[in-house]
Amino acid sequence: MFELITSHAKSVLPGLSVLHGLPGLVVALLCAAFCLIGPSASLAAEPAVQVGPIWSSGAVSVLTIQDVPGDMSVDIFSGPASQEERAKYFQAGKAPAGVNAFLIQVQGQAAGEKPLNMLVDAGFGMAGASKLMQGLAAAGVAPEQVDFVLLTHMHGDHIGGLLSAEGQRVFPNAGIMVARIEKDYWTGKSSQTPNPENAALATKVLEAYSSGLPQPFEFGKLTLPALTAKAGFAVEALDASGHTPGHTVFMLDAAGQKLMIIGDLVHAAALQFALPEECARYDVDVPQAVKARKRILALAAEQEIEIAGMHIPFPGNGKVAVQFRLLH
Numbered sequence: 638m639f640e641l642i643t644s645h646a647k648s649v650l651p652g653l654s655v656l657h658g659l660p661g662l663v664v665a666l667l668c669a670a671f672c673l674i675g676p677s678a679s680l681a682a683e684p685a686v687q688v689g690p691i692w693s694s695g696a697v698s699v700l701t702i703q704d705v706p707g708d709m710s711v712d713i714f715s716g717p718a719s720q721e722e723r724a725k726y727f728q729a730g731k732a733p734a735g736v737n738a739f740l741i742q743v744q745g746q747a748a749g750e751k752p753l754n755m756l757v758d759a760g761f762g763m764a765g766a767s768k769l770m771q772g773l774a775a776a777g778v779a780p781e782q783v784d785f786v787l788l789t790h791m792h793g794d795h796i797g798g799l800l801s802a803e804g805q806r807v808f809p810n811a812g813i814m815v816a817r818i819e820k821d822y823w824t825g826k827s828s829q830t831p832n833p834e835n836a837a838l839a840t841k842v843l844e845a846y847s848s849g850l851p852q853p854f855e856f857g858k859l860t861l862p863a864l865t866a867k868a869g870f871a872v873e874a875l876d877a878s879g880h881t882p883g884h885t886v887f888m889l890d891a892a893g894q895k896l897m898i899i900g901d902l903v904h905a906a907a908l909q910f911a912l913p914e915e916c917a918r919y920d921v922d923v924p925q926a927v928k929a930r931k932r933i934l935a936l937a938a939e940q941e942i943e944i945a946g947m948h949i950p951f952p953g954n955g956k957v958a959v960q961f962r963l964l965h
């Protein structure tokens with residue numbers, strides 16, 4: 638069982654929320670579960686766009702951009718817990734969630750060198766609702782300045798924002814980075830059958846970005862020249878398969894500090910840190926998804942690596958602590 642320890646958020650600019658990391662407290666007693674110690678964001682007035690810096694080390698900084706706010710319903714979860722037990726983690730059947738994307742910026746080292754802008758996932762791309770583009774604008778990044786989009790996986794709420802309403806690419810100079818196994822799954826090159834509607838979207842995205850698309854990656858350290866040229870910064874693609882066959886956690890390592898962007902390892906933070914065996918219906922391979930969740934949250938807790946997740950309520954980051962419960 639885990640717990641998320643978070644920091645606080647406060648609004649400093651119109652339409653912008655900026656976060657200040659505060660050390661979290663863990664109250665632990667006895668038997669392993671997890672807790673995410675994350676931001677207990679209490680915003681007085683909901684700003685139109687929620688953008689906040691969550692992490693920085695050396696020349697690297699990470700911002701959360703909330704694409705859409707939202708809740709997860711208790712009805713989409715199943716697992717060993719009884720319905721009654723599960724419901725205790727929700728309020729009126731809902732748990733706060735939303736959809737986040739993350740912007741990684743690596744400042745140039747030489748005078749005049751451009752920063753490297755990498756998005757991790759791109760939100761839903763829902764006309765009139767998705768705020769990714771406003772969030773990027775608030776962060777001072779134009780669509781043509783996005784160099785890469787790293788994809789944790791290719792579900793619609795993570796790749797929809799890569800295409801305009803007309804089906805055109807919205808980041809003209811960006812290369813898409815996706816796990817080979819994920820690409821193969823959605824393009825019908827694996828033995829498993831994907832959801833056809835989502836597969837059609839994934840195919841459209843891959844086609845729209847086919848020029849300049851880097852080779853899909855294998856799990857392990859990413860070896861893209863633009864990344865390896867940045868001294869003291871590395872990105873490792875960790876195998877978090879289960880949610881989808883190529884679901885990836887990105888581990889950033891900058892000047893010795895680490896941050897894991899965990900994708901959809903967690904859908905309802907209120908439930909799944911405490912009961913990591915519970916799964917949302919979106920997990921393709923349930924036993925594998927449970928294993929990945931436990932393994933990666935345990936790694937984050939043991940090595941005190943901060944995490945950030947796509948469906949963890951804004952600003953989506955925190956530290957993971959193992960929580961102990963007294964068993965009777």
Ligand SMILES: [Zn+2]
Pocket residue numbers: 792794795901947948
């Ligand atoms: Zn998702």
